[in-house]
Amino acid sequence: MRMKYGLVGLILVASSAFAQEVAPPPVLAPSKSQAEAANLSAQFLGRYAYKPVPLDDVLSTKIMDKFIRSLDPDRMLFMQADIDKFMADRTSIDDAILNEDLDIPFSIFNVYTQRVLDRMTYARSLLKQGFDFSVQEDYPIFREDAPWAQSDAQSHELWRKRVKSDWLRLKLAGQADAAIRDTLDKRYKNILERVYPYKSDDVFQTFMAAYTTAVDPHTDYFSAAASNEFDISMKLSLVGIGAVLQERDGYTTIRELVAGGPAQLSGKLAVGDRIIGVGQGKDGAVKEVVGTRLDEVVQMIRGEKDSIVRLDILPADAGENGNHRTINLVRDKVSLEKQAAKKTVLPVVKDGVTRKVGVITLPTFYEDFDARRNGDKNYRSASRDVAKLLGELKSEKVDGVLIDLRDNGGGSLAEAIDLTGLFVGKGPIVQQRDAEGNIKVESDDLSAPAWAGPLGVLINRGSASASEIFAAAIQDYGRGVIIGEPSFGKGTVQTVVDLDRVARKSTPELGQLKLTIAQFFRINGGTTQLRGVTPDISLPGLSDPKLLGESSYDNALPFVEIKPAKYAANDNMAKLLPQLGTRHEARIKDDQAFQRFVEDVADLKAQREKRTISLNETQRRNEMTALASRLKAREQADDGVLRNEDDGLQANERSLSANLAIENARKNAKDVLRDEAVAIVADDVDLSQAAR
Incomplete structure (x- = not known):
């Protein structure tokens, strides 16, 4: 994946527009501690990973491919000659790691920074001229599998179209040529300047990401700084x-x-x-x-x-x-309260009767590990916060509860178990199988659930790991209705190894290795691995399954099953599901906001499948007019996904206030999926009471 550091460019380029005189990017080299960290990581991955992958020529080639892709995913920077040179060492990375020699990835990275300089210098030179937008030509949007440029001429043609595409977006947004030149020159200049502050730690982190994900999609390496950020995210x-x-x-x-x-x-x-x-x-x-x-x-x-x-x-x-x-x-x-559990109460009125549904939104399964380990009775955790919110919802006399786990990528396994216990009480929650095949049933010992009333769980493709453990257990027990789209499909368990502690270092130096050590299974014997949790009632989703989810990885573990654990399921939910589904279908048929959302999802899917974009101004304006006509009927609505206004700018090119306004508009837009999930829970309340 691309680097996600907020790097600030040094002012190394002349301030006059279209300046071409630039200093060469710094040449970076590995440190002794980085080579030691890579070697130590290799030893752990070879011995203790759930599915050990030998560090050999085959894995070496995969690491090389992933490293190059992480630097140039769209194949816009490197030349075929560069790739040929890199590939001469494709079977040598394994030996390099074992010999604590990281010159290969660093030499590749140094070529990368030079290519960024080359391409941005050329892109800026194109701004001196204009473009003819009357000709019929296309620009390829997706180039992840495209051939590398064979010559400077091919590279220049590719970047000519890239710059023309950027220019056309700004032109369609109403900018004049002079303003477009200034905007794009600053944009390309900023990209160029980002190569100068890179440090060897950035190169090493990127290389280790290529290595670890070549072993397993969820194995990862954290530098000392990244480890600190991970701890903060768990402690909140x-x-x-x-x-x-x-x-x-x-x-x-x-x-x-x-x-x-x-x-x-x-x-x-x-x-x-x-x-x-x-x-x-x-x-x-x-x-x-x-x-x-x-x-x-x-x-x-x-x-x-x-x-x-x-x-x-x-x-x-x-x-x-x-x-x-x-x-x-x-x-x-x-x-960091933004990542903490939150609640709201939403009323649902039907046939003159109002049902109150409490919605608890949980962005992550957080837990302050250190505080809990040290015996702090008031340590912070997701399950503790949710238990408190459930108590408040009870006092507000809600009729049902919806747990919103959309885009919750997981977190603490213990918290997933404790949170499930709040709704099912005492009993098995999840099964774990380690590398030796030993199976352990993880249970919660809460004597009685904190909430025994109607329950819904809202998931999407971004709901992973701990979210899937929770949703799967709720579904297996028949405790609530699962709503949304199939979840991510991550059915593996990771642990974090402090490499400094292993090497007996007194100061943070080597970082941490997160490696897969087990696979978890549902209490019914199935697994969420690869397939995820299938909702009881499906809602449309915005994500692309080809790009997001376990099935998008080429080295994901397969779906397998084991024996079920001993648990007592309730069949009441299974009896209610047909009626809940019928009510849901009838309701969304007449729900204009929901149908607009469905239309927009279909349009987004169609846009994803387009591999090219037209560089003809007339054609693009016609497309804009068609979209504007569609959206005109909903000018006062805030429930759509598509927006007609495209200013052609990147986030850092807008004012801070403009960016915040856009974010607030998205945040305050009507959440049709949550509203429908709340209505389904309200239906559950009605049907459950009628069945008594």
Whole structure:
């Protein structure tokens, strides 16, 4: 996959438009500790992985393919001659890892940065000319399997079409030629500048991702910094100032203030303010951070609880040469409530009767492992938060509950078990089989469920792992109705190995290895692996199964079954499902918002299947007119997926306020899938009461 670091470009290119004189990108080399980490990871993967894959020439070739694809997924940068040179070493990576020699991937990466410079320099040179949009020609959207350019002429032709496509989007959005030139020159310049701050850690992280995913789709490597971010995501807390930061035009910019955090409580910072310097302590010297990588600035701002960080701030409304000020903030523990469980109560009115459905949205199965291990009675976890929310919903006298697990990629296995226990009580939840074939039944020991009333679980293609364990157990017990689209299909269990601890390092140096050690199975003996959880009532989805889900991986484990565990299922839900399905079909037939959503999903699917896009202005305008005509009838509706307005801009090219407005509009748009799931739960309430 592509690198996902927020890298800030150094100002190495002349400020005048279309400048061509650029410094060569830095030549990066591996460190001794990186070579040691790769070797140690290989030893663990060869001995302790659930399905060990020998580190040989076959795996070496796969690693090479994945590494190259991660750098140039659309085959727009490298030439065929580059690939031929790389492939001469395709069977040598295994020996290189074992010999602690990582020169091969680093040499490839150094070619990559040079190719970025070459392509962006050429793309910027094209902006001097105009384009003829009256000719009939297409630009290939998807090039993941296209041939590499054989010559400079082929590469130039490919990039001519790429630049022409970018230009046409901005032209269709109403920009004048001069503005288009400025926008695109800045865009390509920014891409070029991103190669300069890369460090050897970035190269190593990318290479290790290629290695580990060649072994197993869910095996991964975390550098020391990445390990820290993983811990934060599980704890839902960190020590800092409580500000979401973003790189914009070389500045570290305040994107959001976390409610209750030091920054928000101080009243000294506002969204859009730019951090131009960071210092430590009450009187510490302030170091300028303009042009510094975002991740490095973040680490400078985080620190020990109750310590002081000094920030040199350029206000949002000030120009580059405007007055700035220095403020002191006391670091504190900041809770990341956006990733925590939340509830809302939605009414459903039918035939004069109102049913109240409590919706609990859970973005991830989080758990503060350290606090729990240390005996903290108030440690934070998903199941504890949901138990509290269920108590509140009971006091609000809801009739049913919907658990929204859409795009919940999983998390703690223990939390999946504990959360399921809140709805089924004492009993088996999931089975695990290790590499030796030993099977263990994981159970919950809650004497009685926290919620015994009507229950629905809303899932989509992004619901994976722990989400699937929960949904599968609810389905097997007949405890609730599963609604949505088939889930991801991840039926494996991972553990994290601290390589520094293994090597007895006193300081963080080698990172962590996440490897697959077991496979989980449903209590009915089946598995969610590959096939996912099939909903009882299906809803349309926006995702592309070819790109998202376990079946999209070429080395995913197969679907298998084992003996069922001993559990007592309730057949009440099975009896209600036909009636729930009938009511659902009748309702959505007359639901205009739902039908608009269905139409948009079909259009998105058709767009995905198009491999090319026209570069003819008339044809594109006709397509825009057709879409506008379709959307005109719903001008006041906020339930559609498709939008007619395309400004042709990337997120970092819009103002911060414009981006936030777009995000808020999406957030506040009518959620037709959730509303239908709530209506299904309300039907469950009606039918359950009628059956008594």
